[in-house]
Amino acid sequence: MTTIQIDLPDAMARAARDAGLLTPQALQRLLADALDRQQVARELLQLADRVAAAGIAPMSMAEINAEVKAARAEHRATLAQQPESTAALDEAQQAQALRDQRARGH
Secondary structure, three states: OOOOOOOOOHHHHHHHHHOOOOOHHHHHHHHHHHHHHHHHHHHHHHHHHHHHHHOOOOOOHHHHHHHHHHHHHHHHHHHHHOOHHHHHHHHHHHHHHHHHHHHHOO
């Protein structure tokens, strides 16, 4: 186990402490999330390099929107084929996953 000491402005330290962010568990979560974001960013940049090297033309905003609409339509069709309780649970799970991603800043 490693111990770290940091210097923060007093107001920031008070706000972080009041928000429960200075506990070992909270700091561990914050650091883990930051490391995850860095890894995802590195992977995204590597993917962009591979796409550029492969000569794949960038998509226009209209193409991106069309792909998103098609994916959503496909998802809605899949949900329509599921029993209602399963579809509602799936939507609730997806909504929670989206909230979790936003909370982690992804």
